[in-house]
Amino acid sequence: MKKELPKIDEYNFPLIYKHLSNFIKIEVSKARVNSVVLGLSGGIDSAVACYLASNALGKENVTALIMPYESSSAASMDDALIVVKTLGISHYVIDITKQINEYFAKEGNSGDAEGIRIRKGNKMARERMSILYDYSYKLNSLVLGTSNKSELLLGYGTLYGDMASALNPIGDIYKTQIYQLAGHLDIPKNIIAKPPSADLWAGQSDEKELGFSYETADGIMYLLIDKMYKPEVAVSLGYDEKLVDKIYGKIKKSQYKRRMPLIAKVSERTINIDFRYLRDWA
Amino acid sequence: MKKNNSMKICLAQTNPKVGDLKKNIENHVEIISGAKVQGAELVVFPELSLTGYFLKDSVYDLGINIHTGESAVLKPIYKTSEDLNISVIAGFVEKDEDFNFYNSSFCISKGKLINVHRKVYLPTYGMFEELRYFKPGDGFGVFDMDGVKVSVLTCEDAWHLSSSYIAVNKGAHIIIVNSASPARGIAAGLNKFNSMNMWEELLSVIAFYYKSYVIYVNRVGFEDGIGFSGGSCIFNPLGEMEKKLDYLEEGVVSADINLDLLNNERFKTPLIRDENLNLTLKEIESIVNNETIK
Numbered sequence: 001m002k003k004e005l006p007k008i009d010e011y012n013f014p015l016i017y018k019h020l021s022n023f024i025k026i027e028v029s030k031a032r033v034n035s036v037v038l039g040l041s042g043g044i045d046s047a048v049a050c051y052l053a054s055n056a057l058g059k060e061n062v063t064a065l066i067m068p069y070e071s072s073s074a075a076s077m078d079d080a081l082i083v084v085k086t087l088g089i090s091h092y093v094i095d096i097t098k099q100i101n102e103y104f105a106k107e108g109n110s111g112d113a114e115g116i117r118i119r120k121g122n123k124m125a126r127e128r129m130s131i132l133y134d135y136s137y138k139l140n141s142l143v144l145g146t147s148n149k150s151e152l153l154l155g156y157g158t159l160y161g162d163m164a165s166a167l168n169p170i171g172d173i174y175k176t177q178i179y180q181l182a183g184h185l186d187i188p189k190n191i192i193a194k195p196p197s198a199d200l201w202a203g204q205s206d207e208k209e210l211g212f213s214y215e216t217a218d219g220i221m222y223l224l225i226d227k228m229y230k231p232e233v234a235v236s237l238g239y240d241e242k243l244v245d246k247i248y249g250k251i252k253k254s255q256y257k258r259r260m261p262l263i264a265k266v267s268e269r270t271i272n273i274d275f276r277y278l279r280d281w282a
Numbered sequence: 283m284k285k286n287n288s289m290k291i292c293l294a295q296t297n298p299k300v301g302d303l304k305k306n307i308e309n310h311v312e313i314i315s316g317a318k319v320q321g322a323e324l325v326v327f328p329e330l331s332l333t334g335y336f337l338k339d340s341v342y343d344l345g346i347n348i349h350t351g352e353s354a355v356l357k358p359i360y361k362t363s364e365d366l367n368i369s370v371i372a373g374f375v376e377k378d379e380d381f382n383f384y385n386s387s388f389c390i391s392k393g394k395l396i397n398v399h400r401k402v403y404l405p406t407y408g409m410f411e412e413l414r415y416f417k418p419g420d421g422f423g424v425f426d427m428d429g430v431k432v433s434v435l436t437c438e439d440a441w442h443l444s445s446s447y448i449a450v451n452k453g454a455h456i457i458i459v460n461s462a463s464p465a466r467g468i469a470a471g472l473n474k475f476n477s478m479n480m481w482e483e484l485l486s487v488i489a490f491y492y493k494s495y496v497i498y499v500n501r502v503g504f505e506d507g508i509g510f511s512g513g514s515c516i517f518n519p520l521g522e523m524e525k526k527l528d529y530l531e532e533g534v535v536s537a538d539i540n541l542d543l544l545n546n547e548r549f550k551t552p553l554i555r556d557e558n559l560n561l562t563l564k565e566i567e568s569i570v571n572n573e574t575i576k
Contacts, residue, residue, distance in 0.1 A: 012469060012472055012475075015473060018530050019475075022530055023507065276339045
């Protein structure tokens with residue numbers, strides 16, 4: 001019985017690379033467009049998505065938006081620019097500080113600091129989404145998603161913010177595997193080496209915030225989700241019970257983020273309940 | 283019987299456009315014509331090659347009663363088959379006179395319909411939901427094509443080893459497995475997805491132990507993020523892969539099946555001759571009658 005998250009290695013990488021490239025190429029062409037636009041943060045996930053898209057569609061068909069806020073780290077911007085330069089893709093830098101601060105100036109900073117920080121983070125993510133979708137129209141391009149499987153399962157993302165996209169090539173790939181993939185894509189070492197961060201405020205760290213490492217969480221989620229083992233089975237295989245419960249709880253609690261909004265059924269045929277077609281139907 | 287006791291078969295690894303019968307038929311005709319130039323006598327297309335796979339409610343719009351005027355839409359395929367003196371196996375949504383729908387594959391040979399296989403085992407688990415829409419077929423037929431006996435198993439059919447057991451014991455020389463198999467399962471140390479590996483092991487086992495040619499024709503392309511793996515291939519009765527198309531890419535390849543080699547293998551290792559059907563029958567009866575462990 002295989003118990004470990006399978007590695008993306010030199011043997012399977014070529015086929016996975018081809019598969020993900022085909023996915024982008026084919027699904028983009030079905031929308032009758034040629035190009036994608038994506039938010040480039042300077043982190044590893046959007047860098048991987050960007051490399052995949054550039055390979056699939058050609059560098060002239062990928063546009064990166066770099067959308068810093070005043071607290072975004074300068075290193076993130078540098079790393080994003082390295083990706084843009086290495087791939088030779090077009091890019092725009094759009095600072096979102098003004099609109100975010102203007103909104104929160106009117107809202108006032110009442111309420112607890114933690115609450116404000118989360119609201120601000122969500123607002124930034126949705127502001128970026130809003131700009132991406134505006135550019136989607138402007139450039140006649142689809143928005144390429146950059147959320148990985150780990151954060152989608154844990155609900156570590158903003159609904160209708162960074163989780164929003166038209167298509168996502170890396171949403172079924174765990175963070176641990178994203179690092180392996182990045183290694184084979186020749187993504188700059190600096191981007192691979194730095195600790196994962198949403199960079200919504202200075203010094204933010206995914207793993208500190210979550211309270212566990214991606215490596216451990218991915219190992220557990222691989223058993224719970226991919227292998228469909230019950231939590232007690234994951235525990236019997238050597239994982240800490242409290243951590244398994246915590247992760248399973250996070251997955252369940254964030255299910256709403258992975259589904260379309262609920263629709264109250266009143267008719268005989270209801271969208272997505274018993275009106276069932278592929279998105280590729282058209 | 284054929285010259286040299288052989289038959290040239292073309293494996294057509296296509297990327298059907300979901301829901302677009304007309305376009306897919308055009309594509310089939312083009313491929314059949316190209317295969318004829320290469321000398322093929324039979325062209326095999328994937329499961330549901332004329333419609334696409336994850337059809338959901340559009341099954342309702344795509345069903346064809348192949349025995350009525352509705353089959354007029356297939357005229358270009360009948361005509362090409364007749365004009366080029368060639369046989370074609372392709373997948374479609376079949377509708378019967380009682381308005382049941384089937385995941386079916388026809389064989390049109392030299393302009394005439396000579397066989398329809400209705401998929402028996404309809405996967406309805408994980409990402410699959412075939413039983414929601416289709417009625418299961420009721421058997422595994424063997425039919426004659428210019429002296430070669432052929433049986434068609436569609437995808438999941440082949441995962442039930444009883445189906446190939448039935449086919450060879452009914453006399454099949456070649457087992458055609460047409461499929462729409464999604465690529466899935468990252469496997470460390472392997473240059474393919476897990477699902478591809480499972481298929482190749484299974485097909486090799488069927489070919490070797492049932493002493494038959496196995497022709498696997500799988501599709502490629504994506505439907506709503508699910509990618510089909512391709513890797514269509516042919517296994518000889520020694521269980522060896524003779525030809526293979528690339529994973530994930532459209533393509534065609536022709537291969538000869540050789541009945542002399544089949545004859546040779548079946549003589550040296552007469553597993554089919556020695557099969558004790560009465561024993562199997564007795565055992566299955568006892569299983570069905572719930573007389574299991576005494």
